Amino acid sequence: MPTVVEPKLIAGNSNLPLANSIARRMSLYRGMSVGLVDARVERFNDAEIFVEVFENVRGEDMFILQSTSNPANDNLMELLIMADALRRSSAARITAVIPYFGYARQDRRTKARTPITSKLVANMIHEAGIERVLTMDLHAAQIQGFFDIPVDNLYASPIFALDVKKQFAGRESELMVVSPDVGGVARARELAKRIEAPLSIVDKRREKPGEVAEMTVIGDVKDKVCLIVDDMCDTAGTLCKAAEVLLGHGATEVHAYISHGVMSGPAVERVTNSYLKTLVFTDSIQPTEAVANTHNIRILPMAPIFAQAILNIWNGTSVSSLFETDTIGPIYEGIL
Structure with a gap:
């Protein structure tokens, strides 16, 4: 298997401006161009989702950028199908970067005969081949425990x-x-x-x-x-x-x-x-x-903190360091 040289980003349709901003910030941090992987995420006439990746991702460290916001079901399915496409293309590792994690409000049974949909979504994400999740401000902290894979929860x-x-x-x-x-x-x-x-x-x-x-x-x-x-x-x-x-x-x-x-x-x-x-x-x-x-x-803007968190995950360094003012201050210098 080839050595993983650079992190690679691929984006769904839920928040392309944020995805492009993250890529630009990573380019700034790396001192080299970091772009989004060339791919198409489209719909057939009956609204079925189709994904095609145009670049080689074999052995690569892949980061899927996709919020599961409105329309939540479509965006969630885009995430799962992109993950499946990357897994079947022999990506070395797949991390889902989900700035907004949908279905987080259904984290417990408040009444009889109701679902715990957050756990169901966690299971679906795991089964799709995703090996790590990066998100921000989960509605309930215990949702991290619904996953059997590492979850990094950033804070605003x-x-x-x-x-x-x-x-x-x-x-x-x-x-x-x-x-x-x-x-x-x-x-x-x-x-x-x-x-x-x-x-x-x-x-x-x-x-x-x-x-x-x-x-x-x-x-x-x-x-x-x-x-x-x-x-x-x-x-x-x-x-x-x-x-x-x-x-x-x-x-x-x-x-x-x-x-x-x-x-x-x-x-x-x-x-x-x-x-x-x-x-x-x-x-x-x-x-x-x-x-x-x-x-x-x-x-x-959340691109600076997500770009740095992605690089920290790729490098195998601390993500929790981004919770500290001394660390986050320089990242946002001149932005706020």
């Missing part, structure tokens, strides 16, 4: 912390990090530690999925600039309601830092008309034109 909080320190320079004493529910406290606490800010919680009660019946603020947010931290924003109902409740309890401004901008249904309209001063997403999911043009939404 170091990048959020850099952005907060720049955007709110000189106002650090006014900041208050807010978790929009009890389940997200650990995520919010992580950012609060990084920016040395206090923590508050908005306790919510749902009548049914997508609808919030009641919200209670735990903590004193009076005269504070509140930063809501969460892993995803789907219909934006909880987020916009939380902003309204926080202002009602005396907060001066409300901003939000969200890892994954799912933004389905009425989300854009809600955010546009909400009390949120700014809503910050990563580009783990390719923003729609409506999202990109919304006046109070900003997008942070």
Whole structure:
């Protein structure tokens, strides 16, 4: 088998701008051109997915770049079929780079006779021949245990912390990090530690999925600039309601830092008309034109951290080093 010389990237259709940005950042880090493997990922007339790889990948270290965002089923099938094509083409190792891992909300049985779809997807990924997964801000940390292969879960909080320190320079004493529910406290606490800010919680009660019946603020947010931290924003109902409740309890401004901008249904309209001063997403999911043009939404690039993580995996060096501010700071110097 030939010696593996360089990592090779191949991308599905879910987020081509991010895939191209990762390739450009890797070219910068390597000091040589790193491009996407020439391939076609298309659909037959009946919507079946077809993949053809035009380059030799025998013995290569392959990285598939594909978020399983909307349309989740199509993008997941693209990932699995690409993995099968690479495995049958004798790739030495296949790593799935999944910036946004879909089906992560179905990580346990909340009612009788319901599936644990996250585990099912993990099994499918393993059986397709994928040997490692690189993702970011899983909805539930225990999903890593659903896989029988290594999973590297990156975090957006170091990048959020850099952005907060720049955007709110000189106002650090006014900041208050807010978790929009009890389940997200650990995520919010992580950012609060990084920016040395206090923590508050908005306790919510749902009548049914997508609808919030009641919200209670735990903590004193009076005269504070509140930063809501969460892993995803789907219909934006909880987020916009939380902003309204926080202002009602005396907060001066409300901003939000969200890892994954799912933004389905009425989300854009809600955010546009909400009390949120700014809503910050990563580009783990390719923003729609409506999202990109919304006046109070900003997008942070994830290509630098994913490019470095891919190189670390390829080199066999630490990925967890990217959780540290001293490491991530130079990577994002001049970008944020």
